[in-house]
Amino acid sequence: MKMSHFMLTGYISMIITVIAAISGLILAYQAVFLTKISHTWDLIHIVSTFALIAFLVPHTVLIMIRDYQARKTVAIKPIIKAESQYLQGTLIIAVILFAFVVLLVSGYEPAKMNNEFPDDYSFLYGHDRPFAPSLADTNTGEAFDAQSLGGSEGCGTSGCHQEIFEEWQVSAHRYSAMDVGFQKVQSVMAQQNGPESTRYCGGCHDCHDPISLFSGSKNIYTAEDDLTNLIGYQEGISCLACHAIKETDIKGNANYVVAQPKRYMFETMEGDYAKTISDFLIRSYPRYHVESLQRKLFKSPEFCAGCHKQFIDEEINQVGWVQLQSTAKSI
Ligand code: HEC
Ligand code: HEC
Ligand code: HEC
Structure with missing residues (x-):
C-alpha cells in the first residue's frame, strides 16, 4: 500500500x-x-x-x-x-x-510565610535600617519568616547533598549560634547595651544566627530557655543563610543582601509525605532550584569576606572605627 x-x-x-x-x-x-x-x-x-x-x-x-x-x-x-x-x-x-x-x-494550601516584624519589634536605628547595627539586609527591607532560611537537614535527608550536609553539620558555621563562648559574650553585651545592640552579631552568627535576625525574633535567651527547637539556634549559618545571599560588599560586617528563596510546593510543609513530594518536584525540575540557589558570587573570596571581615565604629562603640578580624586581608 x-x-x-x-x-x-x-x-x-x-x-x-x-x-x-x-x-x-x-x-x-x-x-x-x-x-x-x-x-x-x-x-x-x-x-x-x-x-x-x-x-x-x-x-x-x-x-x-x-x-x-x-x-x-x-x-x-x-x-x-x-x-x-x-x-x-x-x-x-x-x-x-x-x-x-x-x-x-x-486541595493544596501553601504554608504561609509570615514576613512581618513582630508588633513589639524595636526600630531603634530607624525604619529604614531594621537590622542595624548589622549591615546585613533583606532584598525587600522587610522581615523574613524564620522558616525561609531554615530546613538544612532536608538537603541531607533527601539523599541529594548528604555529604555536604554531613560536613556542614560538624562545622563552625553550623555551631555559630550554639557556640557557648559566643552566647556568653553576647548576653553580657545585651545586658550592658540593650538587646538591639546584639543584632550587630546577628548578620554573621548569632544567638540564633542570621535567621532570627531577619525574622525579627532576635531576643536574648537566658540559660534556662529551651533553645533546642529554634531553627536559627540549631542551624546557625544554615545552608540557605549562605545560599540566599545575593550580593555582598567587601566592607565586611555582614554587609550583604539576602533574598527569600521561593520554595517548591510542599517544601515548607511538615511531614514525610510533603517531604517526599517536594523532593520529587525538586528533582524532576531541578532547573529552578539550581538557578535560585547558585550564584557566580559564590566563586569569589569576596563572598566569604562579607562575614570574615569585621570592624566596629562609632555607632557601636561610641568612639570610632576599629578594624577587627580580617581573614580576607587582601580584599
Ligand atoms: C563580620 C562578621 C561577624 C560579626 C559581626 C561577629 N562575628 Fe564573631 N566571629 C566571626 C567569625 C568569622 C569568627 C571565626 C573567626 C575565626 O576563627 O577565624 C567569629 C568568632 C567568634 C567567637 C569565637 C568562637 C569560637 O568558639 O572560636 C566568638 C566568641 C564570637 N565570634 C562572638 C561574637 C559576638 C558576641 C559578636 C557580636 C558582638 C560577634 N562575634 C560578631 C564573625 C563575626
Ligand atoms: C558558608 C557558606 C555556605 C554554607 C553554610 C553552605 N554553602 Fe553550599 N556553597 C557555598 C559556596 C561558596 C559554594 C560554591 C563553591 C564553588 O563553586 O566553588 C557552595 C556550593 C554548593 C553546592 C554546589 C555543588 C558543589 O559541590 O560545588 C551545593 C550543592 C551546596 N553548596 C549545598 C549546600 C548545602 C546542602 C548546605 C548545607 C548543608 C550548604 N551548601 C551550606 C557556601 C555555603
Ligand atoms: C553568614 C556569614 C558567613 C559567611 C558568608 C561565611 N562565614 Fe565562615 N564563619 C562565620 C562565623 C560566624 C564563623 C565562626 C563560628 C563560631 O565559631 O562561632 C565562621 C567560621 C568559619 C571557619 C572556621 C574557623 C575556625 O577558626 O574554626 C571557616 C574555615 C570558615 N568560616 C570559612 C568560610 C569560607 C571559606 C566562607 C566562604 C565560602 C565563609 N566562611 C563564609 C560566618 C560566615
Whole structure:
C-alpha cells in the first residue's frame, strides 16, 4: 500500500508518543528513586514533546480538511463516525485527568510565610535600617519568616547533598549560634547595651544566627530557655543563610543582601509525605532550584569576606572605627 502523508505523520506521531512516554516514565522513576534525573532523558523528553506537537497538529488538521471535503461521499461516513467516537473518548479521558489535577491543586494550601516584624519589634536605628547595627539586609527591607532560611537537614535527608550536609553539620558555621563562648559574650553585651545592640552579631552568627535576625525574633535567651527547637539556634549559618545571599560588599560586617528563596510546593510543609513530594518536584525540575540557589558570587573570596571581615565604629562603640578580624586581608 502506498504511504500517504496522513499515514506517515500518523506513524511518526505514534513513535514519538512512545518515546515521550518512555522518557517520561524513566524521568519519573529517577526523580522518585534516585537523587538526580539524567540530562539526556530530560532533553529527549522535551524534544519529543515538541516534535509530537509538530507532527500531530498537521496530521489531525489535514485529516479534518480531507473529511470535510469528502463529507458528501458515502464511503467516508463510517470513517467519520469512528473518528468522532475516538475523539469523544480522548476528550473524556483528558477531562477526567485534568479534573484530577485541578482537584489536587485546589486541595493544596501553601504554608504561609509570615514576613512581618513582630508588633513589639524595636526600630531603634530607624525604619529604614531594621537590622542595624548589622549591615546585613533583606532584598525587600522587610522581615523574613524564620522558616525561609531554615530546613538544612532536608538537603541531607533527601539523599541529594548528604555529604555536604554531613560536613556542614560538624562545622563552625553550623555551631555559630550554639557556640557557648559566643552566647556568653553576647548576653553580657545585651545586658550592658540593650538587646538591639546584639543584632550587630546577628548578620554573621548569632544567638540564633542570621535567621532570627531577619525574622525579627532576635531576643536574648537566658540559660534556662529551651533553645533546642529554634531553627536559627540549631542551624546557625544554615545552608540557605549562605545560599540566599545575593550580593555582598567587601566592607565586611555582614554587609550583604539576602533574598527569600521561593520554595517548591510542599517544601515548607511538615511531614514525610510533603517531604517526599517536594523532593520529587525538586528533582524532576531541578532547573529552578539550581538557578535560585547558585550564584557566580559564590566563586569569589569576596563572598566569604562579607562575614570574615569585621570592624566596629562609632555607632557601636561610641568612639570610632576599629578594624577587627580580617581573614580576607587582601580584599
Ligand atoms: C563580620 C562578621 C561577624 C560579626 C559581626 C561577629 N562575628 Fe564573631 N566571629 C566571626 C567569625 C568569622 C569568627 C571565626 C573567626 C575565626 O576563627 O577565624 C567569629 C568568632 C567568634 C567567637 C569565637 C568562637 C569560637 O568558639 O572560636 C566568638 C566568641 C564570637 N565570634 C562572638 C561574637 C559576638 C558576641 C559578636 C557580636 C558582638 C560577634 N562575634 C560578631 C564573625 C563575626
Ligand atoms: C558558608 C557558606 C555556605 C554554607 C553554610 C553552605 N554553602 Fe553550599 N556553597 C557555598 C559556596 C561558596 C559554594 C560554591 C563553591 C564553588 O563553586 O566553588 C557552595 C556550593 C554548593 C553546592 C554546589 C555543588 C558543589 O559541590 O560545588 C551545593 C550543592 C551546596 N553548596 C549545598 C549546600 C548545602 C546542602 C548546605 C548545607 C548543608 C550548604 N551548601 C551550606 C557556601 C555555603
Ligand atoms: C553568614 C556569614 C558567613 C559567611 C558568608 C561565611 N562565614 Fe565562615 N564563619 C562565620 C562565623 C560566624 C564563623 C565562626 C563560628 C563560631 O565559631 O562561632 C565562621 C567560621 C568559619 C571557619 C572556621 C574557623 C575556625 O577558626 O574554626 C571557616 C574555615 C570558615 N568560616 C570559612 C568560610 C569560607 C571559606 C566562607 C566562604 C565560602 C565563609 N566562611 C563564609 C560566618 C560566615
